[in-house]
Amino acid sequence: MYPSRFAYEAPKTLAEAIALLDANGGEAKVLSGGQSLIPMVKLRFASPELLVDINNIPGLDYMRIDEQGNLRIGALVRHEDLEHSTTLPATHPTLAAASHLVADPIVRTRGTFVGSLCHADPQGDWAATMIALGGRIVAQGPKGKREIDMREFVLGPFTNALAFNEIAVEAIVPPVKGKAAGSYLKLERRVGDFATASVAVALDMNGATVGRAGCALAGVGGRTIDANDAISVLVGKTLNAESIEAAAEAVAAAADPRTDHRGSADYKRHIVKTFVTRILNNIANSEQKAA
Amino acid sequence: MSSLYDVIPPAAGADVPVRRITVEVNGESRTMDVEPRLLLVHMLRQGLELTGTHSGCDTTSCGACTVLVDGRPVKSCTMFAVMADGKKVETVEGMGTASELHPVQEGFKQEHGLQCGFCTPGMMLASKALLERNPNPTEDEVRWALSGNLCRCTGYQNIVKSVLWAAEKMRNDQPQEA
Ligand SMILES: Cc1cc2nc3c(=O)[nH]c(=O)nc-3n(C[C@H](O)[C@H](O)[C@H](O)COP(=O)(O)OP(=O)(O)OC[C@H]3O[C@@H](n4cnc5c(N)ncnc54)[C@H](O)[C@@H]3O)c2cc1C
Ligand code: FES
Numbered sequence: 001m002y003p004s005r006f007a008y009e010a011p012k013t014l015a016e017a018i019a020l021l022d023a024n025g026g027e028a029k030v031l032s033g034g035q036s037l038i039p040m041v042k043l044r045f046a047s048p049e050l051l052v053d054i055n056n057i058p059g060l061d062y063m064r065i066d067e068q069g070n071l072r073i074g075a076l077v078r079h080e081d082l083e084h085s086t087t088l089p090a091t092h093p094t095l096a097a098a099s100h101l102v103a104d105p106i107v108r109t110r111g112t113f114v115g116s117l118c119h120a121d122p123q124g125d126w127a128a129t130m131i132a133l134g135g136r137i138v139a140q141g142p143k144g145k146r147e148i149d150m151r152e153f154v155l156g157p158f159t160n161a162l163a164f165n166e167i168a169v170e171a172i173v174p175p176v177k178g179k180a181a182g183s184y185l186k187l188e189r190r191v192g193d194f195a196t197a198s199v200a201v202a203l204d205m206n207g208a209t210v211g212r213a214g215c216a217l218a219g220v221g222g223r224t225i226d227a228n229d230a231i232s233v234l235v236g237k238t239l240n241a242e243s244i245e246a247a248a249e250a251v252a253a254a255a256d257p258r259t260d261h262r263g264s265a266d267y268k269r270h271i272v273k274t275f276v277t278r279i280l281n282n283i284a285n286s287e288q289k290a291a
Numbered sequence: 292m293s294s295l296y297d298v299i300p301p302a303a304g305a306d307v308p309v310r311r312i313t314v315e316v317n318g319e320s321r322t323m324d325v326e327p328r329l330l331l332v333h334m335l336r337q338g339l340e341l342t343g344t345h346s347g348c349d350t351t352s353c354g355a356c357t358v359l360v361d362g363r364p365v366k367s368c369t370m371f372a373v374m375a376d377g378k379k380v381e382t383v384e385g386m387g388t389a390s391e392l393h394p395v396q397e398g399f400k401q402e403h404g405l406q407c408g409f410c411t412p413g414m415m416l417a418s419k420a421l422l423e424r425n426p427n428p429t430e431d432e433v434r435w436a437l438s439g440n441l442c443r444c445t446g447y448q449n450i451v452k453s454v455l456w457a458a459e460k461m462r463n464d465q466p467q468e469a
């Protein structure tokens with residue numbers, strides 16, 4: 001499969017990349033890991049006139065915690081960089097759990113965390129984790145930078161809130177208040193498949209009490225499902241059979257699955273409930289062990 | 292210097308954007324003019340006639356086209372040749388010679404890690420990348436690292452054995468510290 005012809009630029013600075021996007025008024029596309037964009041242009045689902053390859057821009061491949069405790073992930077951090085991080089499981093268990101489940105190990109060497117958020121696939125894994133974590137995107141355009149809350153960043157399937165002349169330069173995960181707990185569970189038919197249903201849960205624990213509670217779902221709606229309001233029934237509570245059941249019910253009700261070749265709507269909703277219960281039970285058990 | 296166009300060379304005088312790239316392929320520097328839409332797999336197979344890299348699904352699913360770019364495994368059907376400008380690319384042709392096989396190649400021979408051989412170049416390069424990072428992988432780690440590569444023949448069992456064989460050989464070949 002051959003993409004239609006396009007022009008290609010590989011600028012060495014962000015300013016040049018933004019100028020190229022700006023000069024091409026919506027006909028240009030950013031190329032980062034290429035693991036979604038290249039398949040799309042090969043199938044001619046997209047036929048951009050210009051690809052602006054950002055892979056040669058230095059200084060975008062960082063992953064660090066700043067003085068305020070925000071985790072900052074630069075635009076060129078690959079899926080596998082998160083997967084191989086030795087610190088992430090303790091600081092951000094939700095991201096660490098998802099990092100092994102995005103696509104397959106070879107796609108993970110190229111695909112980027114930020115590119116995946118930009119792609120806004122309703123079945124994408126990272127968007128669900130970022131919505132659960134209350135994350136933000138930093139967009140940079142000709143007029144400078146602005147921050148976009150992840151809940152407002154994904155507008156719909158394959159649609160994000162960036163202007164045509166903006167690049168997502170980093171993703172920010174706000175500091176945890178207390179101890180980070182959470183996970184990501186995904187049902188896939190085989191390695192590399194997109195989610196039949198998946199659940200991201202991120203809790204800030206103050207001892208045995210839930211401080212902040214975040215949740216989002218992939219694969220069970222026309223876009224990433226924001227289930228933060230649903231799981232907020234846990235805030236101020238301890239994790240016990242009753243509170244876990246209530247949270248799992250509320251989150252399952254927030255899902256909006258369709259019946260397709262991956263399973264029936266009922267089945268997918270059932271999976272959501274099971275996964276929420278499983279994640280919360282695991283957190284409750286490890287709290288007990290720690291106490 | 293070779294000039295590479297995608298499939299059909301453009302008609303004389305046609306205004307096709309072409310970029311000059313230099314890629315180190317199996318240790319040799321190659322300079323070419325390529326159309327941006329030329330995929331790395333086609334640059335290797337048609338342009339450089341390195342047909343050891345196979346094109347299977349063409350949809351980023353099977354891993355038959357896996358090559359190493361700056362040491363990391365990449366599906367060459369999902370990278371444009373222009374993106375490899377200035378990088379080191381390694382294909383199966385660069386792994387060893389008929390008389391001197393790479394330990395991973397030897398492993399596939401010893402443990403019958405192939406039948407039709409279609410998936411094998413991609414399997415071996417993904418395995419080589421694994422062993423460079425993790426010289427002593429568990430069976431699970433081998434299965435995990437190869438989970439982006441499909442094989443329709445072997446049932447994977449012998450592929451996993453081949454990689455574990457190679458890992459052991461490579462560890463034993465390491466110069467022992469005195
Ligand atoms: C076989 C296969 C299986 C997969 N399975 C999964 C899976 O299970 N779960 C999952 O979540 N994903 C999966 N993916 C998708 C993969 O995670 C991609 O890497 C990811 O969706 C896109 O990231 P990228 O860096 O490759 O972006 P690209 O493909 O380069 O770009 C994707 C889109 O985002 C835009 N974009 C990229 N970066 C930026 C930026 N910095 N600023 C502005 N716009 C930008 C591009 O213009 C394009 O529209 C799979 C892909 C393949 C090929
Ligand atoms: S041909 Fe590239 S993954 Fe199948």
Ligand code: FES
Nearest residue numbers: 406407442443444
């Ligand atoms: S040996 Fe035939 S596909 Fe693997």
